[in-house]
Amino acid sequence: MIDLLKTYGLYFLVGQFPQGPLGGLALTILLGLAALLLALPLGILLALARLSRRRLLRWPVTAVIYVVRGTPLLMVIFWAYFFLPVLTGQKTGQVTTMLAALVLFNGAYLAEVVRAGIQGIPRGQTEAARSLGLGYALTLRRIVLPQALRNMLPSLVNQFVTTLKETSLGYIIGLQEVAFIASQVNSQVLVHPVAVYGTLALTFFALCFGLSRVAYALEKRLARRPLELPVLLS
Amino acid sequence: MAQFDFSIVTTGEFRGWLVSGFLLSLRLTCITWILSLPIATAIALCRLSSVAMLRGAGAVFVEGIRNIPLLVHLLFWYFAMPELLPETARTWLYDHGAESICAVIALTFYTSSYMAEDIRSGIRAVPATQLEAARALGFGYLASMRRVVLPQAVRIVVPPLISQTLNLWKNTSITTVIGTAELMYQAQRVETASFRGVETFGVTTLAYLSVSLVITALALWFHHRFPVRAT
Numbered sequence: 001m002i003d004l005l006k007t008y009g010l011y012f013l014v015g016q017f018p019q020g021p022l023g024g025l026a027l028t029i030l031l032g033l034a035a036l037l038l039a040l041p042l043g044i045l046l047a048l049a050r051l052s053r054r055r056l057l058r059w060p061v062t063a064v065i066y067v068v069r070g071t072p073l074l075m076v077i078f079w080a081y082f083f084l085p086v087l088t089g090q091k092t093g094q095v096t097t098m099l100a101a102l103v104l105f106n107g108a109y110l111a112e113v114v115r116a117g118i119q120g121i122p123r124g125q126t127e128a129a130r131s132l133g134l135g136y137a138l139t140l141r142r143i144v145l146p147q148a149l150r151n152m153l154p155s156l157v158n159q160f161v162t163t164l165k166e167t168s169l170g171y172i173i174g175l176q177e178v179a180f181i182a183s184q185v186n187s188q189v190l191v192h193p194v195a196v197y198g199t200l201a202l203t204f205f206a207l208c209f210g211l212s213r214v215a216y217a218l219e220k221r222l223a224r225r226p227l228e229l230p231v232l233l234s
Numbered sequence: 235m236a237q238f239d240f241s242i243v244t245t246g247e248f249r250g251w252l253v254s255g256f257l258l259s260l261r262l263t264c265i266t267w268i269l270s271l272p273i274a275t276a277i278a279l280c281r282l283s284s285v286a287m288l289r290g291a292g293a294v295f296v297e298g299i300r301n302i303p304l305l306v307h308l309l310f311w312y313f314a315m316p317e318l319l320p321e322t323a324r325t326w327l328y329d330h331g332a333e334s335i336c337a338v339i340a341l342t343f344y345t346s347s348y349m350a351e352d353i354r355s356g357i358r359a360v361p362a363t364q365l366e367a368a369r370a371l372g373f374g375y376l377a378s379m380r381r382v383v384l385p386q387a388v389r390i391v392v393p394p395l396i397s398q399t400l401n402l403w404k405n406t407s408i409t410t411v412i413g414t415a416e417l418m419y420q421a422q423r424v425e426t427a428s429f430r431g432v433e434t435f436g437v438t439t440l441a442y443l444s445v446s447l448v449i450t451a452l453a454l455w456f457h458h459r460f461p462v463r464a465t
Contacts, residue, residue, distance in 0.1 A: 070400075070446030072407035074418055075439055082431045165303035172411060179305055186313065193314040201302045201310060208301035 001195050008185045012199070015176045021095075023176030025203060031095065031177065032164040035102035036156070039163075042103060043110025044145070050115055061111075068108035073166055077101040081173050094175040098167065106163055113155045117148035151222065157215035161208045168204075178203065243433045248424045252434075255420030256441050262334070262406045262416060266341040267399060273342065274349030281354050292350070299347035304408050307340040312412040315339075337409035337416075345402050349395060356391030389460050396453040403445055417441060 015023015022030070049061035068076070080101040084092040092100075121144050129139040149156075168179040182200040186193055243249065280292035299307070312332065316324045327335060360383050368378030407418040421438040425431050 066447075066450070067443060070404075070443045070450065071439055072404040072418070072442055074407045074410070075435070075442060078421075078435055079439075082425075082435070161301070168303040168305040169408065171305060179303070179309065183309060183313075193317055197306065197310040197314040201306050204303060204306055205298065205301045209297055212297075212301065 001192075004185075004189065004192060004195055005199075008189075012178065012181055012185065012203075015181055021176065024181045025178045027095075027175075028164060028167050028177045029207075031098060031102070031167045031170070032160060035099055035106055035167070036160050036163050038099070038103045039106035039110050040156070042107030043114050046107060046111035047114035047118060048140070050111060051118060065108045065111055068105060069112075073101065073105050074169055074172065076105050077169060077173060080104075094170065094173055097173060098170040098175050102163060102166060105166070106159065109162075110156075110159060113152055113159065114148065117152040117155075118144060120151060121147050153222065154215045154219040157211055157218060161211045161215070164208060164211075165204070238432055238436075239430070240433050240437065242428055242430050243424060243437050248428055248434075251420045251424055252417070252437060252441070255415060255417035258334070258414070259403070259406045259416040259418075260445070262337060262341065262409065262414070263399070263403050265338055266345055266402055266406075269338070269342045270346040270349055270402075273346040274353055277346065277350035278353035278357065281350065282357060296347045296350055299343050300351075304340065304344050304405055305411060307344055308337065308409060308412050311336040311340045333409075333412050333414040336412060337406075337414040341402065341405060341409070344405065345398060348401070349398050352394035352398060353391055356387050356394070359390045360386045386463075389462050392456055392460070393453055396449060396456065400446055400449045400453075403449060404442070407442070 011024065013024050014026045015021065017023065017026070046061055046065060049057045050065065052058050077098065080092075080097045084097055084100060125143055125147065126139055129143040134142065167175075167177050170177045171180045171183070174180065179200060182196055186196040189196065243252065277292050277295055280288040281296070283289055283292075315336070316327055316332070319327065364386065365378055365383055368382040369375070373381065406416055409416055410419040410422065413419065417438060421434050425434045428434065
């Protein structure tokens, strides 16, 4: 076990980096983070469209969200894998493919989180802002979204955990993330599958369990503070 | 772009592959669901128990499984677990479709850890005073559970369980990594053999979507028919 870690530990953590592209656990974390950060704006836009009064905007977006949520992520990854090159006219790397799939998929999920967050803000907040002369965009930017995003923070951390777990599906298209690296190691060592896959499982557990504790702590903290005060001050 | 011809994948041999994959996906979903529900209920009851050791064991089960991706579960059960088995058991496993058996094991553990949390929070959502009030009115323990507590808990528990079923249906696609011949596996196979990516993935996506929409519709119907009443 110790020998295994000595020989393959670094490979497991960063892949072939710095001789080759970044991989392993580092890639898993970076990709998960990038996917979440890029999916958030998309999620906000989709949520606003879903809450819009214009049917022409609301209905198609609602349909798209239902379709994406009813499709396995793996299916989205395959669509991206085969059709991003067709659409863009150039070869797409695995990282880009995976990122595109994750952003689209998480965008649809985050849309519902953001929608719930916005709907959780009392209507009086919007009405007060509008009656003070703020326009739609300004009301959203200064009044509604800051409160909604703050309340959503625990859900966002949980979504990050989900995204990290989802990056493991890159395995199927040969993305060098940590699960792929582990199976590379396993096929080189051959005799210790329990140790190799056990390490992989423990790594994910430590990362995701730690993060979900953070989400839990955030939730507790937010529950203690009153909703309105800090927002009025900011 | 080339002309699309869906008839290539909706007739003949390729259609057979896709249909067999679809049926296996459905079968995996059903078997896993039936196995998961009692396990999840047992785990939920453990986590609500007054015995600290049972609570701890339940928490370890749920957190230990939920924080590891399904793909890693599958890799572990398929590549590592057989090494721990005695020779005869391993031979038996490989003779009886190891891919499907390991897929069901991994899916069952994964799904039941999620369902356990839904069941636990559903039971907890029924105020203890409901049971106390029923008992005070002269109902026995079983009768108050059956007539007062459970009808309320079921209304709360069923919607999240339906959405876990939807997740389960989508998760069966991941079992393709260990070579379980379900829909996603067959789709890849058809795509490789026919070079008809758009048609193959179009039909496959529709197949996944149709079942997902049925499950979603079921959830909406239940929500409409049995709304959660304020207590």
